[in-house]
Amino acid sequence: MISIRHLRYFAALAQHRHFGRAADACAISQPALSLQIKDLEEVLGAQLVERDRRQIRLTGLGEAFAGRAQHILRAVDELADLARASSPSLGGRLRIGMIPTVAPYLLPAVIRRLAERFPAVDLRPREAVTGKLTEDLISGSLDVAVMALPVSEPSLQDHPLFDEEFVLVRAPADRHKPPPSAESLGAMRLLLLEEGHCFRDQALAFCDMAPGLSQDPMEGSSLATLVRMVGAGMGVTLIPEMAVASETSAVEVSIARLAEPRPRRSIGLVWRKTNPLSEHFVQIGEIVRQEHDLLRHHRGAARIPDAQLRGGPGISDDLAGHA
């Protein structure tokens, strides 16, 4: 009879394509894995693995089997989640992901709040770009993630939390220039995050620049780096409003709202539609939203005058970043 153990071991083998490493991943010895795979092949009466090469290969059946096995393993994991969901307070392991343009500003506070709210939960936060997060959600190696919406994966469920605007970071000397428009941004030396960050794509889309085309913008791997590059006079950049307080407090730059239409993005929570923990995820979303609100109303570390940050488009759209 086929067992879940068979499926777990075979899925690991299909992933690693190596008995030793797959065995490690399963936390068993290599002979134990070999025997289980052999046993599975006997139960099925068919070969799954070609063992003659140095690097093993799966047969056609093996590939098909691996795909279905993965699917079943996810469903079985969700059975356990179902039991967790039936408890009024969440417990057990919770793997939560966040994109890099949100995580530095929200993750610490969110983790703190979650630990308070769900003391029994074993939190496993993770920071990664959207592509990696969606991949992990789908494969079942992540439970829930905070990212920019929309997500196009049909197997994923999204839950919008808040919208936020992008603001321009430029040299302090530019402080009194008028708010730039999308087109005028194209003419500036725009510093962007490296490939893979959704924020990069959103910024490019706003500037109406085909990705990678036009002037081939200079890249940084974090918003903190970009802001420092601006401070060094290397150009301008866009950052999400949420990042203003912490990223500009130690750097000599000025912050300006852009002219209408302003760039903005929607941040939301995402999970597998079949995940039974959705009720709890909605509660988690509420916590994330609250922490974002706190940040916007500068109860955080850095102080930016409210009148400026929230100023209407008619008056000074220029915000002071200061050391």
Next chain:
Amino acid sequence: MISIRHLRYFAALAQHRHFGRAADACAISQPALSLQIKDLEEVLGAQLVERDRRQIRLTGLGEAFAGRAQHILRAVDELADLARASSPSLGGRLRIGMIPTVAPYLLPAVIRRLAERFPAVDLRPREAVTGKLTEDLISGSLDVAVMALPVSEPSLQDHPLFDEEFVLVRAPADRHKPPPSAESLGAMRLLLLEEGHCFRDQALAFCDMAPGLSQDPMEGSSLATLVRMVGAGMGVTLIPEMAVASETSAVEVSIARLAEPRPRRSIGLVWRKTNPLSEHFVQIGEIVRQEHDLLRHHRGAARIPDAQLRGGPGISDDLAGHA
């Protein structure tokens, strides 16, 4: 860790709502089942079953769990089918269903042909009405079925095999009356199969009679019974063309084609879309089709003159049934 064993046992318990009978169904002792259920509840850290009553009940979690478990068990069974499908010739257990208005005429020959064509297969034929067959297909307790199309279940795949007409069975004295129309049938005393047979619904639909309305037709539980009731002068009935040879050879009745538009039905093979054996099912369908062709061209036991059976609507539409 959750095992497939847990799921199988719990699914049986959810089905039988009784530890003893569920244990029997799993071919284990009652204490063994009790222990596994208890263990499963411990693994999940939540209760699945309420044991305080004489008849056990599932908790809300238990019900949800049972549904998902069933789903997983089907997927696991399909893993085994996947391996079977990879073999050039079909082997293992094959559970094939057929509706009662087809089975008597085709099932024996089809079973014989299948046993020749797939010697390694362990054939489990079953006769049941459409509702039961679709239910069993969906639940995974049946692999493939021959029934009238269309089937509306989105999880099922159909594969049309052939169309066939319905013919009228009436008293021998009516032999030379003109072919009746759908409306005139309404005025006759129409004998039909009992509730649940798709053929009954098809006949009623043709006569444009709301099911169970109008004259409340007399019922029989098989076509053989209906034909004999006609022979006893109790009314008229409709039977599928396929049934003419064997059902009318021993009874004094006459067979007549109806006036256009003639009633007809489409017979096809049906299986779960996710079943990996579809390639083999297509071959099985070919065998069913061939056997139907043989029957139509009366290479079967009874002889009915071809000119009559296939006669155009203008000439004698009356066919001789004879003892």
Next chain:
DNA sequence: TAAAAATACTCCATAGGTATTTTAT
């Protein structure tokens, strides 16, 4: 020859059986 998988063997966790007790109606 060196890395990787298979084989040999030993051990122990656990699924399952029978006998019996507890529980609830």
Next chain:
DNA sequence: ATAAAATACCTATGGAGTATTTTTA
């Protein structure tokens, strides 16, 4: 009082470990 599930206890299967051999690139 009786049916049903839980408990006790024993056995045997088989999963996993270590040590070793075989295989192949």
